Amino acid sequence: MNSSELLTIFESLPEIELFRDCAERSHMSFGLTGSVLRNIVLAKTGRREQFDTLYSFVDAFGDIDIIISDETHQGCLAQALFTSVPFADCHSWDFRTESEAARASTRHGLVAADLLILWFDEKRGLSLRTLGQDVEAILDRPLQPQRTIAQVVARADTPFQFLQTIKYARIGLEFLEQDAPAEREFYKLIDGWQKSLQFLNLPSSPPLWRGIIPRLEIELAQLLLDTANWSTACAFVNRVGSVVPREWHKESRALGMLLRPELERSTRIGASLYRSRPRARWRFSVITEDSGEEEARISHQSRIPWTGLELSGTNPPSCCRYADFEEGIAVIAWRNSSPNRTLEDERLEPKEYGLVAGPATPAQREVDLSNVDNLIPISGYTRRGRSITVRIDPAYLKLVTAGRQSRFLIGLVPVSSFEDSESSKQTEPRGLNPESEKRRRREAAETKKKKKPAEGATRSDV
Numbered sequence: 001m002n003s004s005e006l007l008t009i010f011e012s013l014p015e016i017e018l019f020r021d022c023a024e025r026s027h028m029s030f031g032l033t034g035s036v037l038r039n040i041v042l043a044k045t046g047r048r049e050q051f052d053t054l055y056s057f058v059d060a061f062g063d064i065d066i067i068i069s070d071e072t073h074q075g076c077l078a079q080a081l082f083t084s085v086p087f088a089d090c091h092s093w094d095f096r097t098e099s100e101a102a103r104a105s106t107r108h109g110l111v112a113a114d115l116l117i118l119w120f121d122e123k124r125g126l127s128l129r130t131l132g133q134d135v136e137a138i139l140d141r142p143l144q145p146q147r148t149i150a151q152v153v154a155r156a157d158t159p160f161q162f163l164q165t166i167k168y169a170r171i172g173l174e175f176l177e178q179d180a181p182a183e184r185e186f187y188k189l190i191d192g193w194q195k196s197l198q199f200l201n202l203p204s205s206p207p208l209w210r211g212i213i214p215r216l217e218i219e220l221a222q223l224l225l226d227t228a229n230w231s232t233a234c235a236f237v238n239r240v241g242s243v244v245p246r247e248w249h250k251e252s253r254a255l256g257m258l259l260r261p262e263l264e265r266s267t268r269i270g271a272s273l274y275r276s277r278p279r280a281r282w283r284f285s286v287i288t289e290d291s292g293e294e295e296a297r298i299s300h301q302s303r304i305p306w307t308g309l310e311l312s313g314t315n316p317p318s319c320c321r322y323a324d325f326e327e328g329i330a331v332i333a334w335r336n337s338s339p340n341r342t343l344e345d346e347r348l349e350p351k352e353y354g355l356v357a358g359p360a361t362p363a364q365r366e367v368d369l370s371n372v373d374n375l376i377p378i379s380g381y382t383r384r385g386r387s388i389t390v391r392i393d394p395a396y397l398k399l400v401t402a403g404r405q406s407r408f409l410i411g412l413v414p415v416s417s418f419e420d421s422e423s424s425k426q427t428e429p430r431g432l433n434p435e436s437e438k439r440r441r442r443e444a445a446e447t448k449k450k451k452k453p454a455e456g457a458t459r460s461d462v
Contacts (some may be wrong), residue, residue: 034065063092109164225387234264275332302411348384
């Protein structure tokens, strides 16, 4: 693939045209870089045919990287993007200057495609740039590592470098459609870290590694969710589990779930990332299902298993009014281990499904779609692929329940089933409770009072 072919792909994406509009209206040049560009390049290299939206190439728990010429422009550009590009607020954005991006490009674990920049100038121009290399050379070998990632001498940043090695392997395994010699190279890289991690005596130095665990959880989850071959992904994660210190397994329940040897026998794996309350730490959970659980849930009409969110805390009365995604984005992702089921997920038509939530008790595992009064339609974004990923606003759920509900189940249901439920609700009216009836009569009386002056004025004019 050459640069002309890549630009043709970008020009076909609807979001890119809107980015160009933002650059023109705001008189501001900026660049798109990072994982989104890398994923598009590698998908085209892997002979992918469908390029319908930019959001299909955002990692399940990843963000969209934007380069700005001046950090003072960030607020203005963010406002332009969020008001002009649909579903922009359903994704996380990372704004940085070109000098900051250049420093980040020297990290271990990056591949050549990570250095690409799709540049938008204020005259609607579209061009490809790089952080220090030739564009065509990058497109010729997009998976070429930018720095050696084999660690020989143990250092204080060894846990971080180990994490970057896993990221490098994740990128490579995502685009290997079948067994390849490159897999053995990834195994060698992981095995090479065992002595370095042991040499640091990490159990006695938790500050060196506790901050690494949340990122390690997400890297391993994304590897399992999007790697081309499920068995290959599980084999690699098992290799990682044999290298990391046992203390890491104990520190995190999610990490322990991901590193279980029996994970490969699961029929589905899911993960969720969200804040349970304003300014809280991110909560990351991993769920797996075996064949019995999967068959039991087919009748409940959610394309993904009903997934629980535990929310707490309400905004104080003096706080500002509700705003979209004021507490961050809740991300839920599910993947089937079966190749046939995975292929079906890649062919998902998001417009045929709607996101709904239902208040739930701690022991409840699914929502009854026939009980329409308990369903909460929610806006968000659904990404199809090897894993189905949904992004929603958790603060909205607390708003519509007035903060009285703390646990919700999220599902992705066929639009037709929800319309049938709404239709059933209309044809089968329910009696109002006394409080609701009293309120209805009061509102009707107030409406009549408002109409009388207007009707009198009309008659006198005639």
